[in-house]
Amino acid sequence: MGFSPDSFYIKTLGLTNTDDAEIWEYATTNDFVIVSKDSDFHQRSLLYGHPPKFIYLRVGNCSTSKIVQVLQDEIDIISQFGDREAESILVLS
Structure with missing residues (x-):
């Protein structure tokens, strides 16, 4: 399950281990907009x-469903x- 119909996981795009x-x-x-907990992407963006x-995403170690919930809660932002x-x-x- 993704965040929205227009969202994709890296693995569904064939980009795992890329x-x-x-x-x-x-x-x-x-x-695309990159959504990640990876600080390397944060540094690259800066x-x-x-x-x-x-x-x-500064959410620590959590489940995918928790990440989806955070994104849904902040959809307006x-x-x-x-x-x-x-x-x-x-x-x-």
């Missing part, structure tokens, strides 16, 4: 800006973030 730089490029090319935009051209990082906890 270098972060390749995932970053794939997201840029396909106009260094390069966007595209792609990055949603940094996420939507506003997507519409703002100047913003490249959104931190959710």
